[in-house]
Amino acid sequence: MNPSDLPLMKLIKKTHGNLAGKGHFIDWEPIAWTFGILNVLFIFLDLGQALRNFEFLLFFAPLWLPAITIYAAANRVVQYRRAKFLAKQKYVLLELKLPRDTKKTPLAMELFFSNMHFGPGESTNYKVYKLGNIRPWWSFEIVSLGGQVHFYIWTREAHRRGIESYLYSQYPDMEIIEAPDYSLITDPSDDDHSLFGEEFVKSIPDEKGSPDPYPIKTYIEYGLDKPGTKPEEQIDPLAQVIELLGSLGPKEQFWIQIIIRQSKKEKYGEDWKKVGLSEIAKIREATRQKGSYVDPATGKKVETDGFPNPTKGQLETIADIERNINKAGFDVGIRTIYSGPKDAYQGFMASFVLALWKPFANETGASIKQTGSYSAGFNDYPWEDPKRLAHDFVERKIVKLYRRRAYFNQPYVGPWSIMSSEELATLFHVPSSTINTPGLPRMQSSTTSAPSNLPV
Numbered sequence: 001m002n003p004s005d006l007p008l009m010k011l012i013k014k015t016h017g018n019l020a021g022k023g024h025f026i027d028w029e030p031i032a033w034t035f036g037i038l039n040v041l042f043i044f045l046d047l048g049q050a051l052r053n054f055e056f057l058l059f060f061a062p063l064w065l066p067a068i069t070i071y072a073a074a075n076r077v078v079q080y081r082r083a084k085f086l087a088k089q090k091y092v093l094l095e096l097k098l099p100r101d102t103k104k105t106p107l108a109m110e111l112f113f114s115n116m117h118f119g120p121g122e123s124t125n126y127k128v129y130k131l132g133n134i135r136p137w138w139s140f141e142i143v144s145l146g147g148q149v150h151f152y153i154w155t156r157e158a159h160r161r162g163i164e165s166y167l168y169s170q171y172p173d174m175e176i177i178e179a180p181d182y183s184l185i186t187d188p189s190d191d192d193h194s195l196f197g198e199e200f201v202k203s204i205p206d207e208k209g210s211p212d213p214y215p216i217k218t219y220i221e222y223g224l225d226k227p228g229t230k231p232e233e234q235i236d237p238l239a240q241v242i243e244l245l246g247s248l249g250p251k252e253q254f255w256i257q258i259i260i261r262q263s264k265k266e267k268y269g270e271d272w273k274k275v276g277l278s279e280i281a282k283i284r285e286a287t288r289q290k291g292s293y294v295d296p297a298t299g300k301k302v303e304t305d306g307f308p309n310p311t312k313g314q315l316e317t318i319a320d321i322e323r324n325i326n327k328a329g330f331d332v333g334i335r336t337i338y339s340g341p342k343d344a345y346q347g348f349m350a351s352f353v354l355a356l357w358k359p360f361a362n363e364t365g366a367s368i369k370q371t372g373s374y375s376a377g378f379n380d381y382p383w384e385d386p387k388r389l390a391h392d393f394v395e396r397k398i399v400k401l402y403r404r405r406a407y408f409n410q411p412y413v414g415p416w417s418i419m420s421s422e423e424l425a426t427l428f429h430v431p432s433s434t435i436n437t438p439g440l441p442r443m444q445s446s447t448t449s450a451p452s453n454l455p456v
Contacts, residue, residue, distance in 0.1 A: 079410055081132025086409075090157040093181050094164075095150060099173035100442045101433045105226075106219040108170040110327075110425035115166045117328035117421065119262035137261035137331075138163075139405040140428045144245035144254040145182060147439045151430070152179065154405050171430055175443060183255065183403045188339030189395040195339035196350040196375045197398035200357060202417040203369045210268070212418035213276030214317075214366040215324040218426040221362070237359035237426065239435045244352060246439030251344035255337045256356075258428055259407045263329040263418050272418045276325035280318050284308045317364045327420040333407035334368065335414075337398060350375065360426060371415050374398050 043050045057064075119135035127133040139154035155163055164176050188195040204211040219225060222235050245254050268275050287310040295302050310318065336356065338349050354370055361367035370376045374394045378384060385391055406412045419427075431440070 085132040095179035097175035106429040109429035113421040146250040194345040197337040200334040217362040246437040252340040257335040259333040260330040
């Protein structure tokens with residue numbers, strides 16, 4: 001019997017492929033449990049064949065059992081070394097005090113992200129497997145605490161100097177201070193609070209290709225790359241996000257977390273630029289108009305390949321992909337939590353959480369949609385979770401992951417996307433002075449160094 005003919009095997013293969021394509025990590029334990037369940041089912045289908053299979057496995061156990069044991073033990077050792085490495089790191093949460101009057105475009109933030117495109121610590125196998133080094137990741141956070149909007153950056157303390165210098169070079173009037181971790185002050189998952197949390201990934205309409213090379217609607221499409229534009233003519237998609245966060249009541253909180261690291265080859269096994277070139281090749285191939293003719297000598301029908309004939313929209317899509325993949329690429333995980341005490345929690349806000357990223361949807365490219373891994377995965381049927389045990393579990397889980405800024409390393413690897421520095425600068429940048437949300441505090445004065453010619 002072919003193994004693919006076993007019950008549920010086709011479904012397992014399809015599910016594994018979909019999850020792997022979206023950046024999910026699948027641990028060996030659920031696969032082992034699935035294998036065991038399928039073997040039990042196979043016993044009922046054909047007991048004799050099942051016994052012969054077990055005899056075959058036991059006979060060759062001296063060959064495969066040591067290999068599996070060594071492999072599993074080696075993985076655990078590497079996990080231990082990485083956990084030990086991470087435990088030695090010190091982390092800091094930096095709050096960005098926004099300048100009162102800034103006319104910088106998101107291009108300044110794109111340059112900042114381009115400077116952040118580095119991943120030290122994983123240059124050799126010795127560093128990765130022996131020392132347990134893990135390249136750094138950062139969390140860029142937009143948070144509303146009772147209607148007051150704050151911008152934060154979570155980083156390893158060793159990288160603080162570089163981050164501050166990169167930001168000050170673009171925004172000299174900004175003030176950067178160390179802040180307490182707001183996520184530890186309250187617990188949105190306790191019995192006195194309600195929350196709606198979700199994670200988000202890039203998506204394309206037909207889901208037939210890899211969404212990462214396709215760009216979302218960036219600040220360039222909104223015309224924010226052109227300095228000197230009149231304030232009344234500027235359209236910043238981040239303004240809607242900030243305005244929503246500023247509209248919260250005094251007891252409500254809204255946390256947005258954008259976790260990034262330098263993109264390598266973990267997701268596709270190759271550089272994402274090659275994936276983008278493959279998508280371009282697919283688009284061009286789909287525009288070929290194949291023809292045919294009858295060979296007068298043989299009388300046979302001969303198929304011919306025509307030249308690519310893309311439409312204007314397809315040419316624009318190809319140009320967008322080329323522009324996107326030629327910039328610095330980052331692995332990106334997006335997570336949001338809306339919460340509040342039960343007497344202040346507004347259930348309708350769940351719809352606004354899911355629609356938060358609609359202004360960044362590109363009609364001919366990618367959009368950002370929920371994964372359905374947490375609150376959005378429930379349909380609220382009465383029989384679905386009558387005692388709210390599953391709700392409580394996912395709520396505690398997403399709060400714990402948020403506090404740890406966990407996304408790319410075991411024990412939790414979430415569904416991540418790959419975005420360019422241009423896309424990141426669109427999602428997180430210092431808003432210009434044209435955004436006058438009352439809940440967005442700005443510094444009332446700027447600080448500069450003293451003149452050099454002062455008398456001593």
